[in-house]
Amino acid sequence: SQQGEEDPQALSIQEGENATMNCSYKTSINNLQWYRQNSGRGLVHLILIRSNEREKHSGRLRVTLDTSKKSSSLLITASRAADTASYFCATLTQGGSEKLVFGKGTKLTVNP
Amino acid sequence: EPEVTQTPSHQVTQMGQEVILRCVPISNHLYFYWYRQILGQKVEFLVSFYNNEISEKSEIFDDQFSVERPDGSNFTLKIRSTKLEDSAMYFCASSTVFETQYFGPGTRLLVL
Numbered sequence: 001s002q003q004g005e006e007d008p009q010a011l012s013i014q015e016g017e018n019a020t021m022n023c024s025y026k027t028s029i030n031n032l033q034w035y036r037q038n039s040g041r042g043l044v045h046l047i048l049i050r051s052n053e054r055e056k057h058s059g060r061l062r063v064t065l066d067t068s069k070k071s072s073s074l075l076i077t078a079s080r081a082a083d084t085a086s087y088f089c090a091t092l093t094q095g096g097s098e099k100l101v102f103g104k105g106t107k108l109t110v111n112p
Numbered sequence: 113e114p115e116v117t118q119t120p121s122h123q124v125t126q127m128g129q130e131v132i133l134r135c136v137p138i139s140n141h142l143y144f145y146w147y148r149q150i151l152g153q154k155v156e157f158l159v160s161f162y163n164n165e166i167s168e169k170s171e172i173f174d175d176q177f178s179v180e181r182p183d184g185s186n187f188t189l190k191i192r193s194t195k196l197e198d199s200a201m202y203f204c205a206s207s208t209v210f211e212t213q214y215f216g217p218g219t220r221l222l223v224l
Contacts (some may be wrong), residue, residue: 033212042217043155043203088155090213098143098168099157100213 006089006103014111019076021106023089024069030092032065033100034074036085043088046074051094079110114138116216118204124222125194133189133219135204144187145205145213146179148172155203161187194223 006023013019023032034046049056049065049072056063062075076083086107090100117136125131137144146158159169161179178190187206191198201220205213 035215040201040220043215045212045214048212090155098145098160098162098207099170100145100147100155101157102155104154 006087006106008106009104010107010109012109012111013079015079015081017079017110019079019083019108019110021074021087021108023072023074023103025072025089025091025101026070027091028094029067030094032063032072033090033092034061034063034072035088035090035102037088037105038085046087076108079108081110081112084108084110114140116204116206116214118202118216118219120219121217122220122222124224127196127223128193131191131194131221133191133202133204133221135187135189135216136185137187137204137206138214139185141206141208141214143167143207143209143213144179144181145207146189147203147205147215148200149203149218150197150200158189191221194221196223199223 029051031048031050033048035043036046037043047058047061047063049063051067060077065072086105088102088105090102119134144161147155149155157170159173159179160167176192180188199222201218203218204216207213
């Protein structure tokens with residue numbers, strides 16, 4: 001089974017619109033982290049939400065976590081062309097493991 | 113802001129050769145990691161390192177791989193005898209306990 005599956009796989013929107021990406025996972029988690037990756041570049045950490053949190057904000061980012069459904073969403077409001085990138089969720093499994101398990105990512109394109 | 117650095121940014125090597133990828137984690141972090149991303153695929157965990165020893169490793173991290181913290185700042189990944197399928201982007205990351213993992217910019221390894 002796959003942990004951290006995002007949908008949609010690709011999303012294309014106009015500048016100024018909101019972008020919502022979803023992530024599902026299968027095991028109990030300690031926390032869930034969202035990362036951004038520009039094409040062929042490094043992973044930039046965006047936000048971390050713990051298993052006992054339901055919502056978190058950071059600037060134009062809003063993350064929700066529903067542990068009963070084992071899902072999370074990332075909302076980017078008022079998108080900009082510079083937000084064009086791939087977005088990954090990564091889960092830290094409960095129970096002492098330190099490894100992040102990444103999903104396949106959502107490729108977001110924001111058209112000017 | 114402190115960041116994880118990696119060298120080299122690109123490495124081209126012949127199959128069967130040894131490569132060493134280098135990382136300088138964030139100075140007050142205690143956990144160090146290597147991940148890899150084959151082109152177009154998910155980011156995959158390789159190994160975590162804590163208190164001068166491997167704390168967790170994946171099935172990918174076989175006898176061809178080794179990690180070392182040779183001094184107080186560097187963290188290295190060695191691949192003893194590279195294979196074509198080792199071609200990937202290799203990311204180093206560091207963190208405090210079960211918190212945000214900060215990733216370096218990556219080393220793109222190409223095995224010919």
